[in-house]
Structure formats: structure tokens, C-alpha cells
Amino acid sequence: MSEAHATAADTGTPESTRVRHGKLVSQVITLAHGGGGKAMRDLIDDVFISAFDNPALNTLEDQARFQLSDLARLGDRLALTTDSYVIDPVFFPGGDIGKLSICGTVNDLAVGGATPLYLTCGMIIEEGMPVETLRKIVASMASTARQAGVQIVTGDTKVVERGSCDKIFINTAGVGVIKQDYQLGAHLAQPGDVILVNGFLGDHGAAILNARGDMNLSSPVESDCAPLQGLIQAVLTAAPGTRFIRDATRGGIASVLNEIAQSSKVAIEIEESRTPLRKEVKGFCEILGLDPLYLANEGKIVVVVPEAEQDAALSAMRAHEFGEEATSIGQVLTGGVAGRVHMQTGFGGKRIVDMLVGEQLPRIC
Amino acid sequence: MCLGIPGKIVHIVDHELQLGMVDVGGIQREVNLSCVAEDDQKLESYLDEWVLVHVGFAMSVIDEDEAQATLGVLNELGEMQEELTAMREGAS
Amino acid sequence: MKYVDEFRDPEKAKILINEIEALAETLHSRWQRPIRIMEVCGGHTHSIFRYGIENLLPESIELIHGPGCPVCVLPMGRVDDCVQIAERPEVIFTTFGDAMRVPGSKKSLLEAKANGADVRMVYSPMDALSLARKNPDREVVFFGLGFETTMPSTALTILQAEAEGITNFSLFCNHITIIPTVKAVLDSPDMQLDGFLGPGHVSMVIGNDPYAFIATHYHKPVVVAGFEPLDILQSLWMVLKQLESDEAKIENQYSRIVPEGGNDVALQAIGKVFRLREFFEWRGLGSIDHSGVQLTDAYLAYDAETKFNVKSIAVADPKSCQCGEVLKGVIKPWDCKVFGKACTPETPMGALMVSSEGACAAYYQYGDLKKLNVRLEVEEEVAVA
Numbered sequence: 081m082s083e084a085h086a087t088a089a090d091t092g093t094p095e096s097t098r099v100r101h102g103k104l105v106s107q108v109i110t111l112a113h114g115g116g117g118k119a120m121r122d123l124i125d126d127v128f129i130s131a132f133d134n135p136a137l138n139t140l141e142d143q144a145r146f147q148l149s150d151l152a153r154l155g156d157r158l159a160l161t162t163d164s165y166v167i168d169p170v171f172f173p174g175g176d177i178g179k180l181s182i183c184g185t186v187n188d189l190a191v192g193g194a195t196p197l198y199l200t201c202g203m204i205i206e207e208g209m210p211v212e213t214l215r216k217i218v219a220s221m222a223s224t225a226r227q228a229g230v231q232i233v234t235g236d237t238k239v240v241e242r243g244s245c246d247k248i249f250i251n252t253a254g255v256g257v258i259k260q261d262y263q264l265g266a267h268l269a270q271p272g273d274v275i276l277v278n279g280f281l282g283d284h285g286a287a288i289l290n291a292r293g294d295m296n297l298s299s300p301v302e303s304d305c306a307p308l309q310g311l312i313q314a315v316l317t318a319a320p321g322t323r324f325i326r327d328a329t330r331g332g333i334a335s336v337l338n339e340i341a342q343s344s345k346v347a348i349e350i351e352e353s354r355t356p357l358r359k360e361v362k363g364f365c366e367i368l369g370l371d372p373l374y375l376a377n378e379g380k381i382v383v384v385v386p387e388a389e390q391d392a393a394l395s396a397m398r399a400h401e402f403g404e405e406a407t408s409i410g411q412v413l414t415g416g417v418a419g420r421v422h423m424q425t426g427f428g429g430k431r432i433v434d435m436l437v438g439e440q441l442p443r444i445c
Numbered sequence: 446m447c448l449g450i451p452g453k454i455v456h457i458v459d460h461e462l463q464l465g466m467v468d469v470g471g472i473q474r475e476v477n478l479s480c481v482a483e484d485d486q487k488l489e490s491y492l493d494e495w496v497l498v499h500v501g502f503a504m505s506v507i508d509e510d511e512a513q514a515t516l517g518v519l520n521e522l523g524e525m526q527e528e529l530t531a532m533r534e535g536a537s
Numbered sequence: 538m539k540y541v542d543e544f545r546d547p548e549k550a551k552i553l554i555n556e557i558e559a560l561a562e563t564l565h566s567r568w569q570r571p572i573r574i575m576e577v578c579g580g581h582t583h584s585i586f587r588y589g590i591e592n593l594l595p596e597s598i599e600l601i602h603g604p605g606c607p608v609c610v611l612p613m614g615r616v617d618d619c620v621q622i623a624e625r626p627e628v629i630f631t632t633f634g635d636a637m638r639v640p641g642s643k644k645s646l647l648e649a650k651a652n653g654a655d656v657r658m659v660y661s662p663m664d665a666l667s668l669a670r671k672n673p674d675r676e677v678v679f680f681g682l683g684f685e686t687t688m689p690s691t692a693l694t695i696l697q698a699e700a701e702g703i704t705n706f707s708l709f710c711n712h713i714t715i716i717p718t719v720k721a722v723l724d725s726p727d728m729q730l731d732g733f734l735g736p737g738h739v740s741m742v743i744g745n746d747p748y749a750f751i752a753t754h755y756h757k758p759v760v761v762a763g764f765e766p767l768d769i770l771q772s773l774w775m776v777l778k779q780l781e782s783d784e785a786k787i788e789n790q791y792s793r794i795v796p797e798g799g800n801d802v803a804l805q806a807i808g809k810v811f812r813l814r815e816f817f818e819w820r821g822l823g824s825i826d827h828s829g830v831q832l833t834d835a836y837l838a839y840d841a842e843t844k845f846n847v848k849s850i851a852v853a854d855p856k857s858c859q860c861g862e863v864l865k866g867v868i869k870p871w872d873c874k875v876f877g878k879a880c881t882p883e884t885p886m887g888a889l890m891v892s893s894e895g896a897c898a899a900y901y902q903y904g905d906l907k908k909l910n911v912r913l914e915v916e917e918e919v920a921v922a
């Protein structure tokens with residue numbers, strides 16, 4: 081089998097290069113599907129390869145192979161990242177673990193200025209999972225990967241006994257290439273810079289907490305899970321002086337802001353009245369006594385840009401489907417206490433916005 | 446202590462258990478109405494009422510007039526302050 | 538949101554601040570010392586920090602953050618009992634979220650859960666009862682916590698369980714009462730308070746009369762206050778007005794929610810199901826007479842302590858803990874020797890570090906550790922900027 085000449089542009093080629101077409105007959109995943117025999121081959125062929133279908137994967141080698149010259153055309157540095165996805169429930173309003181596992185890794189690459197290209201997919205599946213469920217998750221990974229312009233080029237599957245994992249755990253690692261001019265870092269924020277976000281905060285956290293059902297609330301809020309490479313490239317093109325971008329996942333924007341303040345040794349002030357929140361997320365937080373600044377997002381980034389590039393960055397974001405509600409929420413102060421983030425409250429007071437200690441629990445009494 | 450939040454009763458869920466659906470900013474939750482429902486009143490008469498919800502129980506029907514009166518005091522104070530400033534400025 | 542946004546209006550806040558500043562100046566020059574006002578309720582403490590109210594107030598006003606956070610004042614021994622019940626294999630232990638992190642002498646409920654106990658977060662005691670309905674082969678225990686505000690919901694849930702004949706449901710009762718506690722604070726010799734913000738949601742259940750003794754016996758003003766930031770400022774202004782005219786009476790700022798006489802249905806349910814304990818142990822404050830309730834004999838079948846034969850062992854608060862003094866306003870959180878060192882929100886030693894409604898946790902999280910004062914720090918920032 082010749083080496084794959086895979087580039088991002090190959091995604092979705094109509095001519096498949098698949099060489100093997102095993103069919104999976106069983107309805108339920110059993111330990112046999114992780115055993116290395118025919119059952120496992122059929123699972124890989126029929127569920128994974130058929131969905132992910134791309135030249136590098138279709139070679140079925142133990143590793144995906146890339147032409148360095150192809151990569152070098154896109155930039156001067158490689159970016160590599162990995163993340164594991166465990167989520168309860170596996171399917172939630174606005175997404176599922178499959179979509180999440182692609183978006184998360186794509187976004188982790190993209191916020192560094194990289195063009196995401198290739199992902200790996202490692203799965204640990206609990207025996208007893210219906211094959212239909214697995215197909216749904218894999219299909220969601222495949223379509224999200226297409227949307228993000230990346231290929232899933234190698235993978236691994238393990239099946240574990242009931243109780244050894246919670247339905248399914250997915251790990252994806254990703255490789256991307258960073259363009260010559262991009263220099264982003266949490267330590268680069270400077271006094272006068274402005275802090276931007278690309279839309280409503282806390283949707284993912286509120287959707288997941290609600291989907292678990294413990295609180296018996298009915299809420300229309302959906303996860304904001306989305307691949308942001310396009311939006312981020314648009315920002316970087318419009319505002320080449322951008323200092324730093326980070327996706328505000330667990331710990332919410334509060335954690336990202338604290339990281340910037342600490343790494344750059346600056347003080348940051350945000351304004352409560354400018355933080356974009358859906359009415360329902362506000363309501364959700366009021367009922368449960370939660371602070372939306374700490375709720376997780378899966379499709380939101382914090383962007384630090386020099387003030388002069390604020391308008392350019394904002395209009396680039398607003399022109400993109402995942403940035404329509406983009407807005408500036410605060411700035412890096414001149415002076416102030418380095419490493420601190422505070423918020424001008426909507427009521428006219430000020431308070432410190434600290435890192436979260438542990439998990440945010442509903443506050444009831 | 447005792448997180449309580451205003452919500453509007455949007456429909457009655459169960460007459461026997463005195464349960465109603467309350468809406469808080471677009472989020473809905475089933476809430477027990479027995480602390481606010483008067484014996485001789487039909488539960489339906491509480492539709493569209495605003496109640497204070499605490500741990501799944503409606504604990505008080507919000508009194509719109511009192512709410513207005515509370516805010517009214519502040520409006521009056523504001524007017525008084527304006528007059529005072531105007532007087533001072535007029536005097537100087 | 539209606540009844541929320543109107544009470545967060547920064548323009549009206551300015552009006553109140555003007556009035557408060559004028560009154561504070563008069564009182565301060567009359568007394569030549571700070572004016573100390575206690576908000577009894579942890580919900581108020583939370584609002585004060587969340588909206589940054591302290592740095593809107595003149596320096597001469599000191600807010601003392603009182604004992605009204607039922608999660609914070611839960612003693613270690615009670616948490617140990619909880620864990621003991623939760624770890625029984627037949628038990629589904631249900632609790633409000635914020636109680637999960639309170640440390641016992643060995644572990645918290647969160648840790649017990651990590652070790653395999655079936656601990657579940659619920660929003661309402663009624664949800665715990667539904668779990669009992671759905672799991673007839675398990676024992677569902679509800680961790681009853683809170684002041685008079687929360688008592689009726691627990692009582693009505695017990696009455697509902699009785700009506701349906703549900704027997705696999707029980708209550709681990711840690712409900713506490715506010716009046717004896719305020720009295721204990723007032724009676725303490727080192728008490729230095731000029732007035733109170735009364736707990737609005739407790740009052741919605743018990744009415745305003747029970748506070749009368751604070752005005753008549755102790756001659757301190759009480760204003761029953763709502764929880765939105767304007768409510769708090771308006772109530773502070775009302776307390777100051779009383780102080781200025783040398784009055785001491787009970788006023789109700791939260792009249793949109795609090796009926797003078799409280800809530801009859803709620804009080805009846807409480808009366809039917811609960812009776813006063815002789816005393817109850819508080820973290821940081823020690824034992825206070827009649828400050829807790831337990832199920833009456835008629836409802837003992839629903840008492841988890843009886844059902845599971847819990848042998849409570851009291852565990853003393855750590856010696857270095859100075860929560861009691863902070864609660865009474867004798868010292869500020871940062872004056873405590875272990876504040877921010879041995880005692881942090883991750884490893885709380887004292888009650889007040891446990892929940893964000895506790896004064897120490899609030900200062901730790903929202904205040905600067907080095908200068909230990911939100912107000913100073915923010916002022917400095919403003920000056921530099």
C-alpha cells in the first residue's frame with residue numbers, strides 16, 4: 081500500500097480508496113469486538129472506516145503517514161494536542177460525545193493559530209453498547225470532522241467489561257500547522273488590550289447540567305458545541321496583532337481570564353452588563369444559584385486584541401456563523417493589581433472574579 | 446440562606462398534589478403550590494400569578510402593589526435629591 | 538426577569554448611596570466609631586459579595602456577616618453521621634448540592650460518593666420522595682437542611698410520604714431555627730452590633746413578630762430585607778434612619794414577599810411534623826438551646842437517625858478555628874490565624890470557609906489575600922488606574 085498523500089483538501093473526495101469492506105452483524109458491542117479477531121475487524125471496517133473514509137485511514141497501516149512537504153506549505157510549526165472526552169449523558173441537546181470529541185480537539189489546535197488537519201480517535205467502549213448507538217456517535221464524529229475540515233487518520237478501539245467505563249470514552253489527538261506570522265500566548269496581553277468573546281456564555285454547562293435530569297428542570301438551552309477553526313482564522317486574518325485566544329471550556333471564562341491575568345502579569349476588568357447571556361441561562365443560574373462565569377462552553381473563545389484591532393476582530397467574528405453575538409466584555413487595565421480579574425457589576429459595585437475551587441454545585445439553601 | 450426566586454405560574458399540573466408549572470426566565474419547573482393555595486380557591490385562579498419559589502415549593506404570592514410601593518419610595522427619594530441639588534445650584 | 542431586574546437598577550442604587558452616606562456621616566461623627574450592622578442571612582452575604590456592595594458603602598459602615606448559612610454551621614459530627622448513613626448499601630442519600638462539600642472529621646459527602654456511596658443531588662425534597670417511589674427496594678434518605686424557610690418543604694414532603702404510605706423514605710433532620718441563634722449572638726458579651734438586616738425568606742414563613750424582642754429587649758433596629766442588591770441598600774438605609782433617630786423597631790422592607798404574619802399553611806405543617814430539640818450543636822458557635830428541630834414521635838418512622846440507629850459522636854471544632862468570633866463581629870476573617878493558610882475553600886477548617894455564603898470563603902474568594910480587604914484593593918486599583 082502506497083503512502084497516503086493526505087491533505088486537508090482531500091476531505092470528502094467522492095472516490096473512496098477503501099480496500100476492505102467487512103460487515104458487522106451483531107447488534108451489541110461485546111468483549112469480542114475488542115479481541116483482535118474477525119469481530120473487531122468487522123467493527124472497524126463497517127463502523128469506523130466506512131464513516132471516516134479517507135486515504136490515510138484506508139491504508140489500514142498501524143500509523144498514518146504524512147508528506148512533510150505538504151505540511152510545510154501551510155506554515156512553519158506543528159501543533160499537537162490531545163484530549164479525552166467523558167460526558168454524562170452521551171447524547172445531549174446540541175450535541176453528543178462524538179461531536180464534542182472533534183470540536184474540543186479542533187478548537188484546542190485552532191486557538192493556537194493552527195490549521196487543524198488530522199485527528200486520531202481512541203475509543204473505550206463498555207460492553208453492551210448497542211451498535212446503533214455507536215454508529216450514531218461515529219457518524220456525528222464524521223460529519224463534525226467534515227465541517228471542521230479535518231480527517232480522522234488513525235484510531236484504536238478497546239471494549240471493557242460492564243461497569244469498567246461509563247458507556248464510552250473517546251480520546252482524540254490532533255495535529256495542525258501554524259502559519260509563520262502567528263505568535264499567540266497567554267503571556268502577551270498588554271495594558272489597553274480588549275477582551276472579546278464570540279457569543280452567549282454558559283450554554284454548554286447549563287445544557288449538560290440540565291440534561292442529567294437531577295434538577296427536574298425543563299430548559300430549551302442547547303450546548304454551543306462547535307468547531308471554531310473557521311472563526312478563529314477569520315479573526316487572525318482581520319486582526320493580525322491578536323495576542324491570545326483560548327476556548328473557555330471547563331471553569332468557564334473566569335478561568336481563562338485568570339490565566340491571562342496571571343501569565344501576562346496584568347489586571348483585567350470585565351463588565352457584567354456586557355457579558356452576553358441568554359435569558360434562559362440567566363434563569364437557570366438564578367434557580368440553582370450558579371455563577372455563569374464558571375459554566376463550561378464548548379463553542380466560545382476569549383480573544384485578546386490590541387484596542388486598535390478591536391473593530392476589525394469583532395466584525396470578522398460577527399460575519400461568521402459561530403460569532404454573530406460577538407462582543408467586547410472588558411479590557412486589560414493600565415496598572416491595577418497584577419494577576420487579578422475583577423468585574424464591574426451591573427449594580428455599580430466591583431468584585432473579584434477568582435478561579436473556581438472544585439466543581440460548581442447548585443446552591444440551594 | 447434560602448435561595449428563593451420569583452417565577453410565574455404557567456399551568457396547573459396536578460390538582461390533587463397541588464402541583465403547578467412555574468417559569469423562571471424561560472426555564473420551567475414543577476412546583477408545589479400548597480403553601481400559597483387558599484382552601485376555597487381553585488388552583489386555576491393562580492395562573493399567571495408570580496410566586497417566590499424555594500426548593501420546589503411556592504412560598505409566597507408576590508404582591509405587585511407592595512413591589513411598586515417599595516420602588517416608589519426610591520423614586521420619591523430620587524426626586525427629593527434632585528430638588529435639593531436644584532435648590533443648591535439656584536442659591537449659588 | 539420581573540421582580541429581579543427592577544431591584545438591580547444601578548441608578549436607584551446611587552440615590553440610596555447618597556442617603557446612606559449622609560446618615561453614616563452623622564452617626565459616625567456622633568459616635569466616633571464605625572457603625573456595625575449584621576446581615577443574619579447567608580443569602581444576604583452572598584448578594585453583598587456578588588454585587589460588590591461593600592465597596593459602594595462609606596468606610597464608616599461595617600457589615601458583619603452573620604451565622605445564617607445552614608451549610609456552614611453544620612458541625613463535623615453531623616456530617617460524619619450523614620456519611621455513615623450514606624455508606625449503607627441499601628441507601629440512596631439525597632442532598633442539596635452545596636452540602637456535598639462540607640467536611641466531616643474523615644470525609645465529605647462528595648468523598649463518600651467517590652468511595653462508592655450512592656449520593657445524589659436533588660433540587661427539592663419532593664424529588665427525593667419521587668426517588669423513593671421509583672426505588673421501592675432501596676431506602677431513600679433526604680438530608681434536611683436549612684432554617685425555617687426550608688422546613689415547610691421538608692414537613693410537607695413527610696406528610697405526602699405518609700399520605701401515600703411510602704415507608705422507604707426518611708429524613709436526616711438538621712433543620713435549625715434562627716431566633717435562638719440571633720439571641721445567642723446578642724447575649725454574647727463581646728457582641729458589638731448596632732442593627733440587623735433580618736432574613737427575608739425566613740420571615741416569609743414565620744412573619745415579623747418573632748423578632749420583636751430584638752427591638753424591645755436589646756434596643757436594636759431590625760429591617761427584614763429582600764435579597765436583590767437594591768433591597769439590601771434600602772434596608773441598610775432604613776436601619777441607619779432608625780439609628781439616627783434613636784429608634785429600635787422591626788420594619789419590613791421586603792413587603793412584596795413577606796406577609797406580616799408569615800405563612801399559615803407552612804407553619805401548620807412545621808408544627809405537625811417537628812418539635813424543638815433541647816439544643817443543637819453549631820459549627821463555630823457551639824451548642825445553642827432550642828436551636829434545632831426533630832421529628833415528633835408521631836413521625837419517628839420517618840426519622841433516619843432512629844431508622845438507622847445513628848450513634849452521634851460530637852467532634853470538636855479545630856482549636857485554632859475562630860469562626861465564633863468572626864460570626865459575632867469581634868474579629869474580621871483575615872484576623873483569624875489560619876485564614877488563607879491552613880483554612881482555605883479547598884481545605885476548610887471552619888464553617889465560614891465552607892460555602893460561598895460564609896464570610897471567610899467570600900473574603901477569600903472575592904478579596905485580596907495579601908491585603909485581605911476587597912475595599913482597599915479596589916480603591917487602590919481605581920487610584921492607580
Ligand code: SF4
Nearest residue numbers: 860873880887890897
Ligand atoms: S479562617 Fe477558617 S477557621 Fe478562621 S474564622 Fe474563618 S472559617 Fe473559621
